[in-house]
Amino acid sequence: MRVVIGEDDVLMREGIVRLLTEAGFDVVAQAGDAPDLLRKALAHRPDVAVVDVRMPPGRRDDGLQAALELRARRPEIGVLVLSQYYEESYAVDLIGDSAEGVGYLLKERVGDVAVFTQAVSRVAAGGSALDPEVVGRMLGRRPSDSPLDRLSPREREVLAALAEGKSNRGIAETLCVSDAAVEKHVRGIFGKLGLEPEPTEHRRVLAAVTYLRSE
Structure with missing residues (x-):
């Protein structure tokens, strides 16, 4: 490169x-x-x-x-x-x-x-x-009626990792959970936020970051 x-x-x-x-x-x-x-x-x-x-x-x-x-x-x-x-x-x-x-x-x-x-x-x-600190502050500054409030604590952790750009495998390793568990959380996140999952990891990351930006 x-x-x-x-x-x-x-x-x-x-x-x-x-x-x-x-x-x-x-x-x-x-x-x-x-x-x-x-x-x-x-x-x-x-x-x-x-x-x-x-x-x-x-x-x-x-x-x-x-x-x-x-x-x-x-x-x-x-x-x-x-x-x-x-x-x-x-x-x-x-x-x-x-x-x-x-x-x-x-x-x-x-x-x-x-x-x-x-x-x-x-x-x-x-x-x-x-940067993880950037994502953390964005999450912390969300309004009280944010759709993020619909997420479980684990789903918030997964969303933060997605926004940092981590792959499913990277998230699984960071959170010490299985790849299948991460995939389940990802589906739950996008369902609760009203965002349609895309077939690639990259699109899911973009959707998460775009959502964070809107907050």
Whole structure:
């Protein structure tokens, strides 16, 4: 998988490059500011761009804005945004109308190599990857009359894991239950939320994230 990296901190950028290269990714370009990131991503057309939210020249949300522009112009390119702190508005802006090919992780997750590289792979393949803390806060901020109140505690755990981008097998391993139990919970979740299950895992993840965004 081909990757473009946008990160103005040189040490952080080099660390990401090394992690991804050792994991078998092909880092085709690096950028230290948002305009350069956009130019290189459009030129190289990678499978995924890993982008820091705060980048020069403004050092505010310049990286996020470049990522949004990239999604608008090249929706086939996955975008994984890294942020030092959780900002709900950033996650909502990035997800937009579809969570397909997008990810939002806190920078601290980069230190967990397996979690980080799996997130990059999922986003590159058109899936989604939301930081567990992001999902947890979205679930916690739901209104009192939310359809989520219809779910059992276990179904909420499964929904949160779906929104993070985990497969059924990944959910089963995380919750220490069988694959069949996870499938049963998934059917129950979508039945209670009035969402039609799709034949692929990816569509179920998108539906879960879209629902969370609407809250």
